[in-house]
Amino acid sequence: MSPFSVFHGFSSACVHLSGKDALTYLRSQLTNSIPIPDEKQVFYSLWLNENGRVLADSYGFVQSEDSCLIWSYYTPIESLMNTIQKNIVADEVELTDVTSDFEFTILHPSEAGNELMRKTLQSAGFTHSSDSSIVEGDDFFVIGGSPLGKDDIAFIAEPAFHKKLHSALNQEISNLKILNLESDAFEFARISNGVTAVPKDLGHRNLPQEGRFRDPVIDYHKGCFPGQEIMARFRKSGKLNKRIRVFDIECNKTITSDNYDIPSNIYSGKTAGGTLSSIATHEDRTLGLGLLKERFIDKSLHIIGKNGTVTPVTLIET
16 A cells, blocks of 8 residues: 555636736735735635625735736636626736646655655755745645645646656556546545635635635735625624535445435435535545535434435534
């Protein structure tokens, strides 16, 4: 068994922002503060509408005062582009879709494989980062962390670089499998860590707190951004009726679109108490992620297949 998993592919969206107003505009739209260029830090933010509902999410790297790379693993490019540009009026900001220019390789360690993963990278001759700092090579960026966990290492580069990286890793670990970012294994790791995918699990009808987004993703002391007043009011007196939860799905066969509708209602008896929005199977275990109303957390829960099959689901994260 490999001490770490390797995932490779394109993100759902990757956008380059340029122009003299690029950073000023970003600061007026995102839910948290963004680093200055000299800090070379990756930041993660949400994009909200005026009612504080979630439109998109994105990671970002400020390259200079007039250049920033924005990407999202799950928000589609059309949605992210529309969200970014919708409030541009007289700002000098140019957006370029670079989704097809940059591929991603994410190294995700097993519970005991973190140190070996880093030693393997070092032996293969690649610089890596141990935190959210960006390390720039001649033809790549590398950061610590990914949607799967803070111990991950993610390489962002044009296609030619990834071939060199994968070849070097294979020389260090024979028969190393390179899995797709869209694979069940990647989705299973995301779900097991309770990571919310936008807009798959949380969208324009939802508050970010329902997806367990809090500080530092929501900076309640930051100046104005769309939905800021709603966030301030929620922090003072808000109460959640539902939130994202992780579920163990007790089934004896793979759940697919052929036998279950996903998203699917989560029932207690005949009453729908939530929605299962993500599901993945790995090594004979199936996990799901979805919104559940608070008053149902102590109830017996199930989903119903297309042929009427009742499948129990157990809340494993509260």
